Amino acid sequence: MTKLKVSAWNDGKHNPNGNGYGIRVGNKGREFFEKNISDIKLSIENSDFIKIKITNGFWNKCTEFRDKRIGEWMILNNIAPWKKGENPKFNLTILENNKFLLEKLTK
Numbered sequence: 495m496t497k498l499k500v501s502a503w504n505d506g507k508h509n510p511n512g513n514g515y516g517i518r519v520g521n522k523g524r525e526f527f528e529k530n531i532s533d534i535k536l537s538i539e540n541s542d543f544i545k546i547k548i549t550n551g552f553w554n555k556c557t558e559f560r561d562k563r564i565g566e567w568m569i570l571n572n573i574a575p576w577k578k579g580e581n582p583k584f585n586l587t588i589l590e591n592n593k594f595l596l597e598k599l600t601k
Contacts, residue, residue: 496588498523499599501581502568503558508575515565515574517596518558519586526588527552534559535593538567543593564596573598 500523505514519527527534527548535543536559546561568574573582587595 496526498526498586498588499583500586500596501583502573502576503560503581504565504574504576505560509565510569512562512565512567512569514560515562515568516558516560517564517584517586518581520557523586524552524557528592529553531592533592535591536561536564537593537595538564539597540595571598 498519500520501518503516503518507514509515530553531548533545533547536546537543544561544563546559546564548559549556552559565574568582576582583599585597585599587597589595
């Protein structure tokens, strides 16, 4: 299975309810996503899969996927908020059928 190193993303507001958070995969990471999909299924730390919308911007300049539940998980696990330029890093494992597993990096 392919694992990508990805980083946390925020719209700059660090909203305490989780809005505005996501995962940046970058241009190279985007290559592992099927073109023209509208959503993926994401498991965070082996949780049940949740459906995450993929915006049209993902295929252009915005190489992140966003969802309030990602932000809620980051806040609950003291990952967010973070200092500017110190975005936390994660492993994103590519599974089959537009499914992905997000895990904290282990040291």
